[in-house]
Amino acid sequence: MRDATPGVVAVEEVAGQWLLEALDLPSSSAVGFVTGCTTANLAGLAAARDALLAARGWDVATQGIQGAPRLRALVGAERHGSVDLALRYLGLGAPTPVAADAQGRMDPDALRAALGQDDAPTVVCAQAGNIHSGGFDPFAPICAAAHDAGAWVHVDGAFGLWAAASPALRHLVVGLADADSWATDAHKTLSTPYDSGVAVVRDAGALRRAFGHSADYLLHSQEPDPHELVPEMSRRARGVPVWAALRSLGRSGLVDLVDRLVRSSRGLAMGLAEVPGLTVLNDVVYTQVTVAAVDDETTLAVLARLHEDGLVYPSASRWHDRAVMRFSVSGYATDDVAVAQTIRTVWEAVEAVTLGEG
Ligand SMILES: Cc1ncc(COP(=O)(O)O)c(C=O)c1O
Incomplete structure (x- = not known):
């Protein structure tokens, strides 16, 4: 908590900023430190769900999910199973697969066609790093098609998001920063100890609305407390090993x-x-x-x-x-x-x- 442990909060916030810089993601995004990429997918998709439904006049925080407008999730045919789990935990059921090419990358034309078939609020789940091929979805046309249709783009980049840190690999991540939320692991490519996932959401308020809460015994600052950006209230200071890894690597x-x-x-x-x-x-x-x-x-x-x-x-x-x-x-x-x-x-x-x- 910002009031009780300001030093740890500061270290985590520096780690979050460094991570956004290193991965070339929007600097005003919210960063939540979670257990792993499954939970990071859950956090990003919770923000997506609540924001998309809020835009249709439905408040998940007070109205729940039962009776809400139908929300559609479009996923690449070769997405990681943790995306399905996160959608399931969020009450969204099974997603609709979109065709992928021989390397498992989502076909942006098939996505555009799928988006045009239905005007339900939609979240598109793209992938940075297919677990078999390492392939990256073509983010630029995916984000363009999704945003034309008013959809939210979430990227599962458990190990692949780190390609954005390397100038030699930038061609793999063109358009990545156009998405709305991203999930990754520090315990994979960055090699921090388990458990260390990171959720990043462009609209910082959307992440706080999904997980924030108020209780009389919690002092509230204007700035969100880190626990307002993730599913857990109490947790270890996961951002500290991320800070240490980034600090020592440079x-x-x-x-x-x-x-x-x-x-x-x-x-x-x-x-x-x-x-x-x-x-x-x-x-x-x-x-x-x-x-x-x-x-x-x-x-x-x-x-x-x-x-x-x-x-x-x-x-x-x-x-x-x-x-x-x-x-x-x-x-x-x-x-x-x-x-x-x-x-x-x-x-x-x-x-x-x-x-x-x-
Ligand atoms: C592409 C991808 N997404 C999500 C996950 C889930 O990550 P975690 O096991 O850290 O929850 C993994 C690996 O486990 C993965 O390879």
Whole structure:
């Protein structure tokens, strides 16, 4: 609370400002420190829901959600499941998927068509960083189409929002700052300890209206208390590790961190592409590398062998109807040695399985 712990509030507010600067987001946005990106999605989408319904004369704070005007959520076909969870927690039900391309990026023409089909208040959920391809939705045409239709754009950028910090990756995030709210994790790309998610909302008042409250025992300043911007009243000072990470990295250190993760991913992809029988399935534009063996059975056998061994632990997933191994490079300490060791370990596992030793 601003009155009781002004030092911590100041540190968190500096962290929030640095984060907005580093990610090139509007400087007057509200920043809420939450547990993770699921809750950051929840916070951004709560602000969206309440603002869109307020514009239709419906006050969620006093009237609740039952009987409210129908609100529609349009999401990319390959959004992360946490977006569905956040919408569910907010009483909005299942979203309507919009077609995505081969890298899982939302098709802006399909979005424009979907927006034109219905005049219900709408939130569009875009994505910075597909978990399989690392692909980024085309934010500029998405925001243009959504805003033409009066819709709110929320971006889930759990690990991908950090691409905005790197000049070399700016082409991936063109139009990102045109959105209305953003969700990310500091415990992924920034490598702070868990739990550390961040919700950013352009209309600072909208976030405070969604989570603010008044109680006689809380002293009130003009400026919102940090707890008025997030679902929890009491929490640890999550903004402090974010401050510490940004303070110790500095702007160039942050750029270097992000670029290093991308370089490691490219090195990993190049090495894995050399493994006989393995195919890299995605265009490696960021930190995700998704590979598969010749068939699902072999991929699953390689995964089982790797998981049993435990040295390298890619996640088992399905993408485009195939069993896949997913590598997400997000640890700050990942270096060329780790990349080489990963390639060698996967190579040996593939060899063992295909030569019948698995
Ligand atoms: C794209 C994306 N969005 C949201 C989430 C949810 O984040 P968290 O687990 O921090 O709640 C994740 C990962 O877990 C993710 O990769």
